[in-house]
Amino acid sequence: MYAMTPRLLFPLIFLSLTHGADLNAEPRTVVKIASKNAAAFVDTNDAPDLKEWGKRAGALCVTWFPKVAALLPSEGFTPPKEVTLYFDPKMKGVAHALGGKITISAVFVRSHLDDMGMVVHELTHVVQSYPPGGPGWLVEGIADYIRIVHFEPQAPRPKLDPAKASYKDAYKTTAMFLEWIEQHHTAGVVVKMNAALRAGKYQDELWSKLTGKTVDELWAQFMKSLPPTP
Numbered sequence: 138m139y140a141m142t143p144r145l146l147f148p149l150i151f152l153s154l155t156h157g158a159d160l161n162a163e164p165r166t167v168v169k170i171a172s173k174n175a176a177a178f179v180d181t182n183d184a185p186d187l188k189e190w191g192k193r194a195g196a197l198c199v200t201w202f203p204k205v206a207a208l209l210p211s212e213g214f215t216p217p218k219e220v221t222l223y224f225d226p227k228m229k230g231v232a233h234a235l236g237g238k239i240t241i242s243a244v245f246v247r248s249h250l251d252d253m254g255m256v257v258h259e260l261t262h263v264v265q266s267y268p269p270g271g272p273g274w275l276v277e278g279i280a281d282y283i284r285i286v287h288f289e290p291q292a293p294r295p296k297l298d299p300a301k302a303s304y305k306d307a308y309k310t311t312a313m314f315l316e317w318i319e320q321h322h323t324a325g326v327v328v329k330m331n332a333a334l335r336a337g338k339y340q341d342e343l344w345s346k347l348t349g350k351t352v353d354e355l356w357a358q359f360m361k362s363l364p365p366t367p
């Protein structure tokens with residue numbers, strides 16, 4: 138679910154920036170949305186029907202940049218403050234983030250117009266700024282943790298099947314596991330895992346160091362905590 142932010146402390150500024158240096162190319166207009174703390178550049182040139190949606194997504198990024206940065210701090214880290222949103226008309230799948238650029242499938246957005254949570258997930262990847270090498274399931278799990286716990290806490294959650302589910306399923310499954318650890322076992326694990334991943338120092342042993350349990354033991358305990366399936 139997407140709710141408009143009721144009142145912003147600082148107004149967002151919307152600017153259209155036109156690039157047309159190459160005389161043979163069509164000029165491309167990028168909308169810049171900025172606050173005092175962050176900026177988003179929205180490029181819907183290749184999917185012009187999504188211009189308004191793109192502006193909403195950009196404004197959301199500007200508003201959520203400082204929030205996600207505050208949720209995922211680490212020593213000596215200065216979080217990025219700028220992001221580019223590019224809407225790709227040919228891309229399959231949903232979206233991906235690379236460096237400060239989020240590429241979003243225009244086809245996906247057209248059939249999921251209420252999916253602003255996906256934008257927060259991708260923005261989290263921009264803030265994570267992890268070097269390669271960390272386990273993908275945890276990187277994706279933290280991105281969905283920010284999404285489902287902080288951005289859309291009211292949204293329905295998937296039902297996990299203990300016979301099939303694994304913490305390595307990533308996304309919402311891992312996010313719900315992290316939430317359970319934070320609430321019922323050891324608070325602060327997400328921030329510490331984030332710092333380790335960002336420093337390129339993640340190891341499986343960290344789970345026992347931080348919680349006294351291996352990740353498999355924690356998962357087994359989480360599965361036992363689920364209500365029995367009828």
Ligand SMILES: [Zn+2]
Nearest residue numbers: 258262277280
């Ligand atoms: Zn992701």
